[in-house]
Amino acid sequence: MSDTTDGFPLDAPARNPLLPAAAPRESTSRVIAEALRAAIVDGTLAPGAPLRQDAIARHFSVSAIPVREALRQLESEGWARVAVNKGATVAPLSANEAREIYEIRSALESLALSLAIPNHTAATLREATRLCRAAELEPDPSLYVTRNAAFHMSLYAPAGRPQLQEMIGTLHRRGDRYLRLKFDLPSHKGESDREHAALLDAVQRRDIAAAQSLVAAHLLDTGKLLHRFLTERTQAEAALANQPKPRGRRPRTTTGS
Template sequence: MDNATDGFPLAGAPGAPLLPTVHEPRSSTSRVIAEALRSAIVEGTLAPGAPLRQDAIARHFSVSAIPVREALRQLESEGWVKVELNKGASVARLTPAEAREIYEIRSALESLAISLAIPNHTPDSLREAAALCKAAESEPDPALYVARNEAFHTCLYAPANRPQLAEMIAALHRRGERYLRLKFGLPAYKGESDAEHLAILAAVERKDVAVAQSLISAHLLGTGELVYRFLTERAQAEAAAAAPRRKRGRPARTPTTIGS
């Protein structure tokens, strides 16, 4: 996230993609604004903690404040934005606890989904899953990898025919996308994840429900713990680096005189 800005608008971000302007009815306008801001957050153009000023966003999109407020409320409900009284909106920060919890919930839901899907898989659906697995394994671009990773998981669960379960899993994939991208700073673990995908696919092809459930659970819980450790260690390193700066900037204390 080296190119991230400290807030909106985005003119200060080197090479940052321009957000689109919109000329649509208000209901769809708020949706377009929300999607544009979500993409900027996921891509790292808007940094964690960056303020999101409603007036600047409204000017950029040439709209009133109403669809902007609706877009920010939507993003807040999805966990992308934090809104505080008297402070306004800002990009939600990446936290170790959230990362771990997202993957814990995914583990439970996707273990159920794969158990329901396996009996309904066909040769065609398995060929599609294998192609998606291979595409994700060979993808070096973080944005495309995230999309192909989700497509692979979705393909594994699609034969379950549980639309509400699929919707919940998709929402968690979106919520966890910023965390998944951190794996690209840890290439060894990305390779490990690809190997786990192959093992899960093999269990699905054998119609081994118990093994597939065990593998998908371990795969997701392991990712959650990896990201949890990474973010925790990064926060500790940042705090340690900031401590000397705070100490240097602290005003000298006046010696206390006995009896004063």
């Protein structure tokens, strides 16, 4: 991806070939959607940036059909907005959406923990410990988002509830671009890491009630934090936009003696 935040087109071709030589259309649209999603999460594509079908098709050397399918997928997941006669743009960040995502996650992940904890083994707990540590040590915002999701999902995998796992995974993806904002709040990133460690400890002790309480507080607090951060940022931007523009000085005029 390019460093531009002005949206597709990306003038330069992809640095690495993303598409298999004979990828079926379903696979092609999925790869395009994943590439666009990653660019939105890491800030390459900013909120409101245009997603031009023809430029995306040229970038990936494909027809318009898989691009339209990829954009429809991103729209259904909340990543893009498509307006008639105006095309697609990256969806704006929403304080209310961020809070709601974490509220729903709190309920679903509390349920998943209650089902998973009795089925954890020494091997699954070792893997969860490894992933917890990897997320704690990750300095890159985009990679942290991935490692954070991997840690959470490792706690729920032994539940053996594929539909519940899929629903939680979808919410993680919806929340990826919001979670990245935590890197603008370094003290909260450290606090989140400590909460992860406490949650892992409760799972290791097989204390279902404590684990549910910890994950609920962790997720609800994150939602409230992001809601407050985005609300305050929106208010600050609005106040700045409404400030009167300074008037230029009138040029001096000279008169003859």
